[in-house]
Amino acid sequence: xxxxxxxxxxRNEHYVSSFGDKGSLAMxxxxxxxxxxxxxxRLDPAAHLGLKEGDAHVIRNAGGMxxxxxxxxxISQRLLGTREIAVFHHTDCGMLTFGPSDLPAIxxxxxxxDAAVAARVDAIDFLPFKDVxxxxxxxxxxxxxxxxxxxxTVVSGWIYDVKSGxxxxxx
Amino acid sequence: xxxxxxxxxxRNEHYVSSFGDKGSLAMxxxxxxxxxxxxxxRLDPAAHLGLKEGDAHVIRNAGGMxxxxxxxxxISQRLLGTREIAVFHHTDCGMLTFGPSDLPAIxxxxxxxDAAVAARVDAIDFLPFKDVxxxxxxxxxxxxxxxxxxxxTVVSGWIYDVKSGxxxxxx
Numbered sequence: 001x002x003x004x005x006x007x008x009x010x011r012n013e014h015y016v017s018s019f020g021d022k023g024s025l026a027m028x029x030x031x032x033x034x035x036x037x038x039x040x041x042r043l044d045p046a047a048h049l050g051l052k053e054g055d056a057h058v059i060r061n062a063g064g065m066x067x068x069x070x071x072x073x074x075i076s077q078r079l080l081g082t083r084e085i086a087v088f089h090h091t092d093c094g095m096l097t098f099g100p101s102d103l104p105a106i107x108x109x110x111x112x113x114d115a116a117v118a119a120r121v122d123a124i125d126f127l128p129f130k131d132v133x134x135x136x137x138x139x140x141x142x143x144x145x146x147x148x149x150x151x152x153t154v155v156s157g158w159i160y161d162v163k164s165g166x167x168x169x170x171x
Numbered sequence: 172x173x174x175x176x177x178x179x180x181x182r183n184e185h186y187v188s189s190f191g192d193k194g195s196l197a198m199x200x201x202x203x204x205x206x207x208x209x210x211x212x213r214l215d216p217a218a219h220l221g222l223k224e225g226d227a228h229v230i231r232n233a234g235g236m237x238x239x240x241x242x243x244x245x246i247s248q249r250l251l252g253t254r255e256i257a258v259f260h261h262t263d264c265g266m267l268t269f270g271p272s273d274l275p276a277i278x279x280x281x282x283x284x285d286a287a288v289a290a291r292v293d294a295i296d297f298l299p300f301k302d303v304x305x306x307x308x309x310x311x312x313x314x315x316x317x318x319x320x321x322x323x324t325v326v327s328g329w330i331y332d333v334k335s336g337x338x339x340x341x342x
Contacts, residue, residue: 009340027212
Protein backbone atom coordinates (compact mmCIF):
# COMPACT_ATOMS: atom_id res chain seq x y z
CA UNK A 1 0.00 0.00 0.00
CA UNK A 2 1.40 3.43 -0.94
CA UNK A 3 2.00 5.84 1.96
CA UNK A 4 -1.18 7.73 2.78
CA UNK A 5 0.51 10.99 3.71
CA UNK A 6 1.31 11.77 0.08
CA UNK A 7 -2.44 12.44 -0.34
CA UNK A 8 -2.98 14.63 2.73
CA UNK A 9 -2.54 17.98 0.95
CA UNK A 10 -5.00 16.99 -1.77
CA ARG A 11 -7.51 15.58 0.71
CA ASN A 12 -7.20 18.78 2.78
CA GLU A 13 -8.19 21.07 -0.13
CA HIS A 14 -11.94 20.80 0.28
CA TYR A 15 -11.73 21.61 4.00
CA VAL A 16 -9.52 24.65 3.35
CA SER A 17 -11.80 25.98 0.60
CA SER A 18 -14.89 25.72 2.85
CA PHE A 19 -13.14 26.82 6.07
CA GLY A 20 -15.35 29.91 6.52
CA ASP A 21 -14.82 31.86 9.75
CA LYS A 22 -13.38 28.97 11.77
CA GLY A 23 -10.05 30.82 11.88
CA SER A 24 -11.54 33.12 14.52
CA LEU A 25 -12.41 30.35 17.00
CA ALA A 26 -10.96 30.77 20.50
CA MET A 27 -8.51 28.26 21.98
CA UNK A 28 -10.61 27.31 25.09
CA UNK A 29 -13.37 24.77 24.31
CA UNK A 30 -16.74 26.56 24.13
CA UNK A 31 -18.58 23.70 25.86
CA UNK A 32 -15.93 23.36 28.64
CA UNK A 33 -15.93 19.64 27.81
CA UNK A 34 -13.34 16.89 27.37
CA UNK A 35 -14.38 13.78 25.42
CA UNK A 36 -12.08 10.81 26.00
CA UNK A 37 -12.57 7.95 23.56
CA UNK A 38 -10.80 5.18 21.66
CA UNK A 39 -8.47 5.65 18.68
CA UNK A 40 -10.58 3.03 16.82
CA UNK A 41 -10.86 3.83 13.12
CA ARG A 42 -14.63 3.27 13.12
CA LEU A 43 -15.22 6.16 15.55
CA ASP A 44 -15.80 9.76 14.46
CA PRO A 45 -16.63 11.39 17.80
CA ALA A 46 -17.30 14.85 16.31
CA ALA A 47 -19.87 13.29 13.96
CA HIS A 48 -21.55 10.91 16.38
CA LEU A 49 -21.81 13.54 19.14
CA GLY A 50 -22.68 16.42 16.86
CA LEU A 51 -19.69 18.48 17.99
CA LYS A 52 -18.40 21.37 15.91
CA GLU A 53 -14.89 22.78 15.74
CA GLY A 54 -14.32 24.84 18.89
CA ASP A 55 -16.68 22.84 21.12
CA ALA A 56 -14.60 20.29 23.06
CA HIS A 57 -11.20 18.79 23.70
CA VAL A 58 -11.05 15.29 22.24
CA ILE A 59 -8.52 12.86 23.70
CA ARG A 60 -8.09 9.48 22.02
CA ASN A 61 -5.92 6.41 22.64
CA ALA A 62 -6.20 2.62 22.51
CA GLY A 63 -9.39 1.90 24.45
CA GLY A 64 -10.09 5.46 25.57
CA MET A 65 -8.18 4.80 28.80
CA UNK A 66 -8.06 7.75 31.17
CA UNK A 67 -4.88 6.61 32.94
CA UNK A 68 -2.66 7.51 29.98
CA UNK A 69 -3.98 11.04 29.82
CA UNK A 70 -3.59 12.78 33.17
CA UNK A 71 -1.10 15.25 31.64
CA UNK A 72 -3.64 16.28 29.01
CA UNK A 73 -6.54 16.47 31.46
CA UNK A 74 -4.63 18.75 33.84
CA ILE A 75 -3.64 21.06 30.97
CA SER A 76 -7.24 21.13 29.72
CA GLN A 77 -8.71 21.98 33.12
CA ARG A 78 -6.10 24.33 34.54
CA LEU A 79 -5.17 26.31 31.40
CA LEU A 80 -8.20 26.02 29.13
CA GLY A 81 -11.17 25.98 31.47
CA THR A 82 -12.84 22.60 30.88
CA ARG A 83 -15.03 21.39 33.75
CA GLU A 84 -16.67 18.22 32.38
CA ILE A 85 -15.24 14.88 31.20
CA ALA A 86 -17.18 12.26 29.23
CA VAL A 87 -15.47 8.87 28.96
CA PHE A 88 -16.43 6.67 26.00
CA HIS A 89 -15.39 3.05 25.45
CA HIS A 90 -17.01 1.02 22.64
CA THR A 91 -18.29 -2.38 21.63
CA ASP A 92 -16.01 -4.74 19.65
CA CYS A 93 -12.94 -2.90 20.97
CA GLY A 94 -9.47 -4.25 20.20
CA MET A 95 -8.71 -4.02 23.93
CA LEU A 96 -11.11 -6.97 24.46
CA THR A 97 -9.03 -9.24 22.21
CA PHE A 98 -5.86 -9.76 24.26
CA GLY A 99 -4.61 -10.44 27.77
CA PRO A 100 -1.92 -8.73 29.86
CA SER A 101 0.96 -10.93 28.62
CA ASP A 102 0.00 -11.18 24.93
CA LEU A 103 1.57 -7.99 23.59
CA PRO A 104 4.89 -8.43 25.41
CA ALA A 105 5.02 -11.97 23.98
CA ILE A 106 4.26 -10.78 20.43
CA UNK A 107 6.83 -7.99 20.55
CA UNK A 108 9.55 -10.22 22.04
CA UNK A 109 8.90 -12.99 19.50
CA UNK A 110 9.47 -10.48 16.69
CA UNK A 111 12.84 -9.39 18.16
CA UNK A 112 14.31 -12.57 19.70
CA UNK A 113 17.17 -11.95 22.11
CA ASP A 114 16.81 -8.15 22.03
CA ALA A 115 17.11 -7.20 25.70
CA ALA A 116 16.36 -3.51 25.12
CA VAL A 117 13.09 -4.33 23.37
CA ALA A 118 12.15 -6.84 26.07
CA ALA A 119 12.79 -4.38 28.88
CA ARG A 120 10.90 -1.59 27.12
CA VAL A 121 7.81 -3.65 26.34
CA ASP A 122 7.74 -5.18 29.83
CA ALA A 123 7.57 -1.64 31.25
CA ILE A 124 4.25 -0.94 29.51
CA ASP A 125 0.88 -1.70 31.08
CA PHE A 126 -1.26 -2.33 28.00
CA LEU A 127 -4.49 -1.88 30.02
CA PRO A 128 -6.60 -4.63 28.39
CA PHE A 129 -10.13 -5.17 29.66
CA LYS A 130 -12.72 -7.94 29.51
CA ASP A 131 -16.00 -6.04 29.77
CA VAL A 132 -16.75 -2.68 28.17
CA UNK A 133 -19.32 -1.43 30.68
CA UNK A 134 -17.10 -2.44 33.59
CA UNK A 135 -14.08 -0.70 32.04
CA UNK A 136 -16.04 2.53 31.64
CA UNK A 137 -17.09 2.38 35.29
CA UNK A 138 -13.49 1.70 36.39
CA UNK A 139 -12.24 4.72 34.43
CA UNK A 140 -14.99 7.00 35.75
CA UNK A 141 -14.19 5.91 39.32
CA UNK A 142 -10.46 6.45 38.68
CA UNK A 143 -11.13 10.00 37.52
CA UNK A 144 -13.41 10.77 40.47
CA UNK A 145 -10.68 9.66 42.91
CA UNK A 146 -7.85 11.45 41.08
CA UNK A 147 -6.33 14.14 43.36
CA UNK A 148 -5.36 16.36 40.42
CA UNK A 149 -8.88 16.56 39.01
CA UNK A 150 -10.77 19.73 39.94
CA UNK A 151 -13.41 18.70 42.54
CA UNK A 152 -16.25 20.38 40.63
CA THR A 153 -15.64 18.24 37.52
CA VAL A 154 -18.76 16.55 36.08
CA VAL A 155 -17.76 13.04 34.97
CA SER A 156 -19.96 10.69 32.93
CA GLY A 157 -19.33 7.29 31.31
CA TRP A 158 -20.62 6.03 27.97
CA ILE A 159 -20.55 3.13 25.52
CA TYR A 160 -20.49 3.70 21.76
CA ASP A 161 -22.00 0.82 19.74
CA VAL A 162 -20.01 0.28 16.53
CA LYS A 163 -22.91 -1.70 15.00
CA SER A 164 -25.49 1.07 15.35
CA GLY A 165 -23.60 4.32 15.94
CA UNK A 166 -25.61 4.77 19.13
CA UNK A 167 -24.23 6.12 22.44
CA UNK A 168 -25.60 5.04 25.82
CA UNK A 169 -24.74 6.20 29.30
CA UNK A 170 -23.52 3.64 31.86
CA UNK A 171 -21.94 5.83 34.56
CA UNK B 172 -23.13 26.10 32.16
CA UNK B 173 -25.36 22.99 32.22
CA UNK B 174 -23.57 19.64 31.80
CA UNK B 175 -23.15 18.84 28.13
CA UNK B 176 -23.59 15.09 28.49
CA UNK B 177 -27.33 15.46 29.05
CA UNK B 178 -27.57 16.35 25.35
CA UNK B 179 -25.42 13.52 23.95
CA UNK B 180 -28.30 11.14 23.19
CA UNK B 181 -30.24 13.82 21.36
CA ARG B 182 -27.18 15.03 19.45
CA ASN B 183 -26.41 11.41 18.50
CA GLU B 184 -29.81 10.82 16.86
CA HIS B 185 -28.95 12.23 13.45
CA TYR B 186 -25.79 10.11 13.22
CA VAL B 187 -27.69 6.94 14.18
CA SER B 188 -30.47 7.60 11.69
CA SER B 189 -27.98 8.08 8.83
CA PHE B 190 -25.55 5.35 9.95
CA GLY B 191 -25.97 3.30 6.76
CA ASP B 192 -23.71 0.25 6.42
CA LYS B 193 -20.96 1.50 8.73
CA GLY B 194 -21.84 -1.31 11.16
CA SER B 195 -20.03 -3.73 8.85
CA LEU B 196 -16.66 -1.92 8.96
CA ALA B 197 -13.71 -4.06 10.04
CA MET B 198 -11.70 -3.30 13.18
CA UNK B 199 -8.26 -2.88 11.48
CA UNK B 200 -7.81 0.56 9.85
CA UNK B 201 -8.26 0.26 6.07
CA UNK B 202 -5.46 2.75 5.34
CA UNK B 203 -3.03 1.11 7.83
CA UNK B 204 -2.51 4.62 9.20
CA UNK B 205 -2.19 6.26 12.62
CA UNK B 206 -2.82 10.00 12.85
CA UNK B 207 -1.48 11.56 16.07
CA UNK B 208 -2.69 15.08 16.73
CA UNK B 209 -3.68 17.54 19.44
CA UNK B 210 -6.86 17.40 21.54
CA UNK B 211 -7.45 21.08 20.60
CA UNK B 212 -11.16 21.84 20.17
CA ARG B 213 -10.57 23.64 16.86
CA LEU B 214 -9.26 20.47 15.19
CA ASP B 215 -11.47 17.96 13.37
CA PRO B 216 -8.86 15.61 11.89
CA ALA B 217 -11.39 13.42 10.06
CA ALA B 218 -12.77 16.51 8.33
CA HIS B 219 -9.51 18.28 7.53
CA LEU B 220 -7.83 15.10 6.24
CA GLY B 221 -10.89 13.74 4.47
CA LEU B 222 -10.84 10.51 6.48
CA LYS B 223 -13.93 8.32 6.69
CA GLU B 224 -14.94 5.94 9.46
CA GLY B 225 -12.79 2.81 9.12
CA ASP B 226 -9.76 4.55 7.59
CA ALA B 227 -7.28 5.34 10.37
CA HIS B 228 -6.51 5.19 14.05
CA VAL B 229 -6.65 8.69 15.52
CA ILE B 230 -4.68 9.37 18.71
CA ARG B 231 -5.12 12.76 20.39
CA ASN B 232 -3.70 14.42 23.50
CA ALA B 233 -2.45 17.83 24.63
CA GLY B 234 -0.09 18.87 21.85
CA GLY B 235 -0.21 15.62 19.88
CA MET B 236 2.84 14.37 21.78
CA UNK B 237 4.00 10.91 20.75
CA UNK B 238 5.73 10.14 24.05
CA UNK B 239 2.42 9.67 25.88
CA UNK B 240 1.16 7.14 23.38
CA UNK B 241 3.64 4.29 23.01
CA UNK B 242 1.09 1.84 24.47
CA UNK B 243 -1.46 2.78 21.83
CA UNK B 244 1.05 2.74 18.97
CA UNK B 245 2.28 -0.76 19.85
CA ILE B 246 -1.31 -2.06 20.02
CA SER B 247 -2.13 -0.41 16.69
CA GLN B 248 0.90 -1.86 14.89
CA ARG B 249 1.11 -5.33 16.43
CA LEU B 250 -2.58 -6.20 16.68
CA LEU B 251 -4.29 -4.06 14.05
CA GLY B 252 -1.79 -3.84 11.20
CA THR B 253 -0.98 -0.12 10.91
CA ARG B 254 2.35 0.65 9.22
CA GLU B 255 2.34 4.45 8.88
CA ILE B 256 2.27 7.26 11.46
CA ALA B 257 1.53 10.91 10.68
CA VAL B 258 2.30 13.34 13.51
CA PHE B 259 0.41 16.65 13.52
CA HIS B 260 1.07 19.61 15.82
CA HIS B 261 -0.66 22.94 15.14
CA THR B 262 -0.28 26.72 15.23
CA ASP B 263 -1.55 28.66 18.27
CA CYS B 264 -1.27 25.51 20.41
CA GLY B 265 -1.86 25.76 24.16
CA MET B 266 1.45 23.94 24.65
CA LEU B 267 3.22 27.11 23.49
CA THR B 268 1.70 29.17 26.32
CA PHE B 269 3.47 27.77 29.38
CA GLY B 270 6.84 26.64 30.67
CA PRO B 271 7.91 23.46 32.48
CA SER B 272 7.24 24.81 36.00
CA ASP B 273 4.00 26.69 35.33
CA LEU B 274 1.46 23.88 35.68
CA PRO B 275 2.99 22.44 38.87
CA ALA B 276 2.88 25.98 40.32
CA ILE B 277 -0.77 26.50 39.31
CA UNK B 278 -1.90 23.15 40.69
CA UNK B 279 -0.02 23.57 43.98
CA UNK B 280 -1.33 27.12 44.45
CA UNK B 281 -4.89 25.77 44.18
CA UNK B 282 -4.25 23.12 46.88
CA UNK B 283 -1.85 24.78 49.32
CA UNK B 284 -0.12 22.37 51.70
CA ASP B 285 -1.49 19.25 49.98
CA ALA B 286 1.57 16.99 49.78
CA ALA B 287 -0.20 14.28 47.76
CA VAL B 288 -1.20 16.76 45.07
CA ALA B 289 2.29 18.29 45.02
CA ALA B 290 3.99 14.91 44.62
CA ARG B 291 1.57 13.81 41.92
CA VAL B 292 1.88 16.94 39.80
CA ASP B 293 5.66 17.02 40.18
CA ALA B 294 5.78 13.52 38.69
CA ILE B 295 4.23 14.70 35.40
CA ASP B 296 6.33 15.97 32.50
CA PHE B 297 3.89 18.38 30.84
CA LEU B 298 5.94 18.39 27.59
CA PRO B 299 5.61 22.10 26.69
CA PHE B 300 7.34 23.32 23.56
CA LYS B 301 8.43 26.70 22.16
CA ASP B 302 8.34 26.10 18.40
CA VAL B 303 5.76 24.04 16.56
CA UNK B 304 7.91 22.96 13.62
CA UNK B 305 10.75 21.98 15.94
CA UNK B 306 8.39 20.00 18.18
CA UNK B 307 7.08 18.03 15.19
CA UNK B 308 10.65 17.20 14.16
CA UNK B 309 11.53 16.13 17.70
CA UNK B 310 8.51 13.81 17.84
CA UNK B 311 9.23 12.31 14.41
CA UNK B 312 12.86 11.69 15.43
CA UNK B 313 11.69 10.15 18.71
CA UNK B 314 9.43 7.75 16.85
CA UNK B 315 12.15 6.79 14.37
CA UNK B 316 14.52 5.92 17.21
CA UNK B 317 11.91 4.04 19.25
CA UNK B 318 12.94 0.36 19.60
CA UNK B 319 9.32 -0.83 19.81
CA UNK B 320 8.28 0.74 16.51
CA UNK B 321 8.25 -1.67 13.57
CA UNK B 322 11.29 -0.80 11.40
CA UNK B 323 9.23 -0.57 8.20
CA THR B 324 7.02 2.20 9.66
CA VAL B 325 6.59 5.27 7.42
CA VAL B 326 6.67 8.36 9.67
CA SER B 327 5.82 11.90 8.53
CA GLY B 328 5.43 15.19 10.42
CA TRP B 329 2.90 17.96 9.78
CA ILE B 330 1.63 21.32 10.98
CA TYR B 331 -2.08 22.18 10.96
CA ASP B 332 -2.78 25.92 10.67
CA VAL B 333 -5.80 26.87 12.83
CA LYS B 334 -6.23 30.15 10.92
CA SER B 335 -6.62 28.54 7.47
CA GLY B 336 -7.39 24.85 8.05
CA UNK B 337 -4.37 24.01 5.90
CA UNK B 338 -1.92 21.15 6.57
CA UNK B 339 1.76 21.33 5.58
CA UNK B 340 4.51 18.75 5.84
CA UNK B 341 7.65 19.61 7.83
CA UNK B 342 9.24 16.19 8.41
